[in-house]
Amino acid sequence: MTRPWSLTCSACSATRNADGLPDVCPDCGAPWLVRYDAAPAPALKDEIARRPWTMWRYREWMPLEDGEDPVTLGEGGTPLLPAPVLGHQLAMRDLWIKDESVNPTGSFKARGLSAAVTRAKLAGVKAFTVPTAGNAGVALSAYGRRAGVPVHVFAPASTPATILAQIRVFGAHLELLDGHIGDCGKAARAYAAEHGAFDVSTLREPYRIEGKKTLGLEVAEQLGWTLPDAVIYPTGGGTGLIGMWIAFRRLLESGWVDGTMPKLFSVQSTGCAPVVEAFERGADRTEPWQDPWTVASGLRVPSPLGGAIILKALNETGARAVAVSDDALKAAERRMAESEAIDASPEGGATLAALEILLEDGDIGHGDRVVLFNTGAGWLYRP
Ligand SMILES: *Cc1c(COP(=O)(O)O)cnc(C)c1O
Numbered sequence: 001m002t003r004p005w006s007l008t009c010s011a012c013s014a015t016r017n018a019d020g021l022p023d024v025c026p027d028c029g030a031p032w033l034v035r036y037d038a039a040p041a042p043a044l045k046d047e048i049a050r051r052p053w054t055m056w057r058y059r060e061w062m063p064l065e066d067g068e069d070p071v072t073l074g075e076g077g078t079p080l081l082p083a084p085v086l087g088h089q090l091a092m093r094d095l096w097i098k099d100e101s102v103n104p105t106g107s108f109k110a111r112g113l114s115a116a117v118t119r120a121k122l123a124g125v126k127a128f129t130v131p132t133a134g135n136a137g138v139a140l141s142a143y144g145r146r147a148g149v150p151v152h153v154f155a156p157a158s159t160p161a162t163i164l165a166q167i168r169v170f171g172a173h174l175e176l177l178d179g180h181i182g183d184c185g186k187a188a189r190a191y192a193a194e195h196g197a198f199d200v201s202t203l204r205e206p207y208r209i210e211g212k213k214t215l216g217l218e219v220a221e222q223l224g225w226t227l228p229d230a231v232i233y234p235t236g237g238g239t240g241l242i243g244m245w246i247a248f249r250r251l252l253e254s255g256w257v258d259g260t261m262p263k264l265f266s267v268q269s270t271g272c273a274p275v276v277e278a279f280e281r282g283a284d285r286t287e288p289w290q291d292p293w294t295v296a297s298g299l300r301v302p303s304p305l306g307g308a309i310i311l312k313a314l315n316e317t318g319a320r321a322v323a324v325s326d327d328a329l330k331a332a333e334r335r336m337a338e339s340e341a342i343d344a345s346p347e348g349g350a351t352l353a354a355l356e357i358l359l360e361d362g363d364i365g366h367g368d369r370v371v372l373f374n375t376g377a378g379w380l381y382r383p
Contacts, residue, residue, distance in 0.1 A: 005063055007032040007206055010309050018063070021123050021198050022206055024305075031203035031306055033246070034063055034210055039254035045225065053077030055111050055214035061247075063119055063210050070118045071147045073104035075111050076214050080222040080371070085339040086352070090359060094369040096228070098219060099342055100376065105166065107298075107345070107376030108215065109139035112239055115211030116200050117143040125149055127197035131184030133236065133297040134163035135376055140200060141170035152191060154184035159297060160381045180292050182302050202237030203305045209246070212239045216247025219371055220257055227251070227262050229368040230319070232354050234347035234375055235266040235275055236301035238310040245313040263319035265363070266310065267354035269294035272302055273323040275310055280321075284311055295326050296346035298375065320363060324353040332356075333378060345381060348374030 003018045011030030016022065022032055040060040051057035055076025056064075064070060079099050087095040100108035113136065120128070129152040130140045137153040144151035151172040155164065156179060167174050177184055185201055192199040202208065220227055227248055233241045241264055248264075251257045268276050272292035278285065286307030292300050304310065314321055324332075326346075333349025336342045344352075351372040358364040 003065060004038075005034050005036045008035045010306070019123075021120060021125060023199065023204050031309070032206040034206050039250055042254065042256045045256070048221070055114070055211065055218070058214055058217045061213065061217060062115065063207055068122060070114060071121055071143055072114055073110065073142060073146060075103050075114045076218060078102050078218070080219060081340065081342065083340050083372070086335070089339065090355070091366050092359075092370065093367055096369070096371045097336070097340060097342055097374055098215070098371055099374050101343060101345065101348070101374055101378070105135070105138045105142050106380050107135040107139065108212070108240060108373075109135040110142075111211035111214055112136075112208030113139040113143045113200070113211070116205055116207040117147050117149070119207045120198055120200070120205070121147045121149065125198045127152065127195060128200055129154070129188045129191050129197040130200050131155075131181050131188040132159075133181045133300050134159045135298060135380070136202070137172070137174070138163055138166045138170075141167045141172035144172065145170045152195075152197060154187045154191070156180055156184060161383055163297075163380050166380070180300055180302060182288070201305070202239055202301075208239050209243045212243030213247040214243075215240055215373070216244035216251070219244075220248070220251055223369075225257050227257055227259050228371045230263040230265060230364055231371045231373065232265045232267055232351040232358070233373050234296065234299055234350045235268055235310060235321070236298045237304045238266075238275070238306045240373065240375070241266060241313055242306055242309050245317070261317050263363075264313050264317045265319045265354065265358060266314055266321040267350045268321065268323050269296050269299050269329060269350065270323045270325045272300050273321075274302060274304065275307065276321040276323040278307065278311055279314055284308055286311070294346075295381070296329055296350055297381075298345070298347045299350065322354045322357050324350055324357070328353040336374065337378065342374055343378040344374045345376035345378055347376060348372070
C-alpha cells in the first residue's frame with residue numbers, strides 16, 4: 001500500500017516506505033523521520049477550529065489515512081496558560097506555560113504513545129515493550145490496554161512509586177532493574193528480539209515524534225496561528241523538542257504562520273546533562289553521561305538516540321542548552337505551584353529555573369513571548 005508519507009533517515013540518505021513496524025535505519029542505526037508527500041493547505045484552519053480539542057484535530061498533519069481511527073484517550077488540547085504572577089516577578093510581559101500535566105496518564109508522553117500505538121495497531125502488532133524513566137511506561141500501558149495489546153515495561157527500581165503504581169493499574173508487566181534507562185533499553189531490546197514484541201523506545205520508531213509535533217501545532221493555534229519568540233523544553237530523549245522543531249518549520253514553510261522560527265532552548269539537570277555538555281563543546285553528537293542521577297526522572301537519559309538531531313535544532317534556531325541543579329529545579333517546581341497554581345513536575349520546574357538563567361545571560365529578552373513546558377504532573381512524583 002502506498003501511504004501519503006514515507007520515512008527518511010535522520011543521518012544518511014536512506015528512505016523507505018511506511019509499511020510494517022519500522023525501527024531504526026538499517027544502514028546507519030539512526031532514527032527514521034516521517035516525510036509527508038505534501039503539507040495540508042492553510043485553508044484547513046477553519047475546519048480544525050470546529051473539531052474537538054484533542055491532538056487528533058490535526059489529523060491531516062499526522063500519520064493517519066482517511067478512514068483510519070486513532071487509539072485515543074483524548075490526549076492533547078491542554079491549556080496554554082498566561083503566567084502573570086511569575087511574569088511580574090521576572091519583569092516579563094508575555095510569559096506562558098503549556099500545562100501538559102492534564103493529559104491522560106499525567107504527562108505529555110500521552111501524545112507520542114497515542115500516535116505510536118495507533119500506527120503499530122494498524123500494522124498488526126502483537127505485543128509492546130518499552131524502557132522508561134517512568135512516564136512513557138505509564139502512557140504505553142494505558143494506550144496498549146486501550147488497543148488490546150499486551151505491554152512489557154522495563155523501569156529503573158528508583159522510579160517514583162506513584163508512577164510504578166500507575167503502570168500496574170493498566171495491567172502491564174513491569175520489570176524493575178537496578179540501573180538507568182540505558183540499561184532498561186538493552187533489556188527491552190533483548191526482550192523484543194526474544195518475544196517478537198515491538199520496542200517503542202524514544203526514536204526507535206518514527207511515530208512518537210509525530211505525536212509530539214502536535215505540541216507545536218497546538219501552541220501556534222492557541223496563539224492565534226502565530227509563533228512564540230522562544231520555548232524552553234526539559235530535554236531527556238528530546239522528542240518534544242524535535243517534534244516542535246519540525247512542526248514550527250513546516251508551519252512557516254507551508255504558509256500557516258508568518259514570522260520567524262522560535263528559539264528552542266533545552267534544559268537538563270546538572271546530574272545528567274549530555275546535551276548541554278555537547279552543545280558547549282560545539283560537538284554535533286552527544287557522549288554518554290557517566291553515573292546519571294536527577295530527581296527529574298524524565299531527564300535521566302544519559303545517551304539520547306536523537307542527540308545529533310537535538311543539537312541541530314538548538315543550533316539552527318539560535319538557542320542553547322542550560323543545566324540547572326536538582327535543588328534549583330525543585331525550588332522552581334514549588335514556585336510554579338505557589339505563583340500560578342500549576343502542579344509542575346520537576347522537569348517542568350526546570351524550565352522556570354532555566355528561564356532565570358537565560359534572562360540574566362540576555363539569551364531571552366524581558367519583552368519576548370516565551371512558552372515554558374510543564375511536561376508532567378507533580379503528583380506523579382510524590383509518594
Ligand atoms: C519524558 C519526559 C521528559 C523528557 O522528554 P523527552 O521527549 O524524552 O525529551 C520531560 N518531562 C517529563 C515529565 C517526561 O515524562
